[in-house]
Amino acid sequence: MSAVLLFAFxxxxxxxxxxxxxxxxxxxxxxxxxxLHSGLGLCAYIKRGSLMGMDDLGLFNFLILxxxxxxxxxxxxxxxxxxxxKNYRVHSIFLMIFVMAMDGAAMAKxxxxxxxFVEATTISSALLISYSNSKRSLEAAWKYLFICSVGIALAFxxxxxxVIAQPEHATLLIAKIDLSTISPFWLKISFVFILIGFGTKMxxxxxxxxxxxxxxxxxxxxxxxxxxALLNIAFIPILRVDKLMRQSGMGDLVQELYxxxxxxxxxxxxxxxxxxxDFKRLLAYSSIENMGLIMIAFGMxxxxxxxxxxxxxxxSLIKAAxxxxxxNALTIYNDKNYDNTGGLLQINRGSAWLWLISSAMxxxxxxxxxxxxxFLIAISLLKNGSYLYFGLLMLLLAVISWAIxxxxxxxxxGDSERKKSLNVWLYLAPAGLLFIAALIGIFLPVMN
Amino acid sequence: MLEILxxxxxxxxxxxxxxxxxxxxxxxxxxxxxxxxxxxxxxxTQFNWLSFVTIAxxxxxxxxxxxxxxxxxxxxxxxxxxxxxxxxxxFFSLALMSLxxxxxxxxxxxxxxxxxxxxxxxxxxxxxxxxxxxxxIIANKKLITQLMGYLIMENGIxxxxxxxxxxxxxxxxxxxxxxxxxxxxxxxLFIKRIRSTFDDDDAPEILREDI
Numbered sequence: 001m002s003a004v005l006l007f008a009f010x011x012x013x014x015x016x017x018x019x020x021x022x023x024x025x026x027x028x029x030x031x032x033x034x035x036l037h038s039g040l041g042l043c044a045y046i047k048r049g050s051l052m053g054m055d056d057l058g059l060f061n062f063l064i065l066x067x068x069x070x071x072x073x074x075x076x077x078x079x080x081x082x083x084x085x086k087n088y089r090v091h092s093i094f095l096m097i098f099v100m101a102m103d104g105a106a107m108a109k110x111x112x113x114x115x116x117f118v119e120a121t122t123i124s125s126a127l128l129i130s131y132s133n134s135k136r137s138l139e140a141a142w143k144y145l146f147i148c149s150v151g152i153a154l155a156f157x158x159x160x161x162x163v164i165a166q167p168e169h170a171t172l173l174i175a176k177i178d179l180s181t182i183s184p185f186w187l188k189i190s191f192v193f194i195l196i197g198f199g200t201k202m203x204x205x206x207x208x209x210x211x212x213x214x215x216x217x218x219x220x221x222x223x224x225x226x227x228x229a230l231l232n233i234a235f236i237p238i239l240r241v242d243k244l245m246r247q248s249g250m251g252d253l254v255q256e257l258y259x260x261x262x263x264x265x266x267x268x269x270x271x272x273x274x275x276x277x278d279f280k281r282l283l284a285y286s287s288i289e290n291m292g293l294i295m296i297a298f299g300m301x302x303x304x305x306x307x308x309x310x311x312x313x314x315x316s317l318i319k320a321a322x323x324x325x326x327x328n329a330l331t332i333y334n335d336k337n338y339d340n341t342g343g344l345l346q347i348n349r350g351s352a353w354l355w356l357i358s359s360a361m362x363x364x365x366x367x368x369x370x371x372x373x374x375f376l377i378a379i380s381l382l383k384n385g386s387y388l389y390f391g392l393l394m395l396l397l398a399v400i401s402w403a404i405x406x407x408x409x410x411x412x413x414g415d416s417e418r419k420k421s422l423n424v425w426l427y428l429a430p431a432g433l434l435f436i437a438a439l440i441g442i443f444l445p446v447m448n
Numbered sequence: 449m450l451e452i453l454x455x456x457x458x459x460x461x462x463x464x465x466x467x468x469x470x471x472x473x474x475x476x477x478x479x480x481x482x483x484x485x486x487x488x489x490x491x492x493t494q495f496n497w498l499s500f501v502t503i504a505x506x507x508x509x510x511x512x513x514x515x516x517x518x519x520x521x522x523x524x525x526x527x528x529x530x531x532x533x534x535x536x537x538x539f540f541s542l543a544l545m546s547l548x549x550x551x552x553x554x555x556x557x558x559x560x561x562x563x564x565x566x567x568x569x570x571x572x573x574x575x576x577x578x579x580x581x582x583x584x585i586i587a588n589k590k591l592i593t594q595l596m597g598y599l600i601m602e603n604g605i606x607x608x609x610x611x612x613x614x615x616x617x618x619x620x621x622x623x624x625x626x627x628x629x630x631x632x633x634x635x636x637l638f639i640k641r642i643r644s645t646f647d648d649d650d651a652p653e654i655l656r657e658d659i
Binding site for chain 2: 116145156
């Protein structure tokens, strides 16, 4: 019943959107969808397995999506843009389709179905990125659609190889794959393709090219969902095949690949964060960095595995809040170059504090959950004797922290005579996300 | 007959490595689409009208006619230069293609306990096609050439699905169809949207942009 509701309501809402003649009504439909999503997520958490037998990995991502989608839906109540009603309607419809596709990917246990849903997220979100219909946004959406499609096609090749790996009764239902007969040779090659394919969608270096452009052009609420939820969704199929690899005794290869991609992503992010002046691009590179850290965590295994999950939830909430705050800053300055901004503390105190708190939590100052996750990753590296990785990672994280704070201080400090007030939802939505992130950071579930 | 078609398909990759003209790559896409139709028909054991129409639509209509026609139309409409403008020379491209063939067939040969359902020749060519598609995307700056690289890669994936045998999980068959739909969407809708959004002076510039 709840699963029917999860997909039937947005379909009904889409139909109502088509006949709706005001933005307000469309906004309310999106809010109702978001609230229903959160409610169902909560029910699924209380009564495990109630939502189409969703497992813990799916539920974990579903809950993150619920929280961010709720914040985005409320943020939109206060977010004004100059688009026509027709464009706004199309945008809202694709927003709901995008969320439905992510729900499907979180709930599905069949790798083929996950692939289909991830492909659906690419198509729907490409249209959301090109919302402003400007030359730059269309180029960014094209780049996103093209590079992610290449990645997804490679992932599909990986799925076909997984079929080849099974000599008899091939299935893509992860739980039903017979590991006693599977060919380790083909499983290995399949995993590499799946990692590269879905890794492209995650924005892992060296296949991250789409991310800075897409993030620079997409509207703030979409960015919150892209960075906070979609990147995690793209990680689900990798984790599902990762389980097969580890159970087949090929965990070492998985860990080496994760570490390699992870450190490369953090390095790429650090280099480009020093160069860019566009604060939305800066946050895009920060997403690449955090995806890299998540890969390092899963690559280390042991307690870093726990840190990986902690990092996913922390990054999702904080980055979504940060992108919503960046949307406020863009509304105020109408310029993404932080050298042309300044004095946000005087122009709009609320957004300035949100920016500074987001910066502090993103670099991992307590009570951010990223403090714990980064700490555990560092400890794991030391425990494993990976001193070179540890030293390199600390250096890169220091560079990245400097870049984030440098931008934040330039935006927030300085003198300005201007005053600009914003709708209350534009503060409440990111503040709510940061508050939840802080609560998670303070009341961390006790590690076993 | 089946083997001959697969070998011709492989030769089309060599042809793609030595050409400098966009028009030739379009012809290669047409040839590959027709060959894929032929391979699928030859591998069919039980005739079924519905699956025949689906395969004909996917291979002949989309891969061999609609997409190549649309790319050709885009090139003409935007008065684009007819050269591929690759970042690497033909010699390098050909040498790399040879390496790709060696790697793909080595992979096919190295595979332990070959399943009876997999064709090594078909697998080797399919794998080489995927890698060749990726190489074209990486080695070319022109968006339209990269799109052709993507379509060649898609043809490789289609062939890989054929080499994996007929008892594929239904979801894989669905995925193959969806993948083709996505390539159509990318090739047709998005470029059309870009073209219609900007006036004639701007559009060629966008379509020539590096990715």
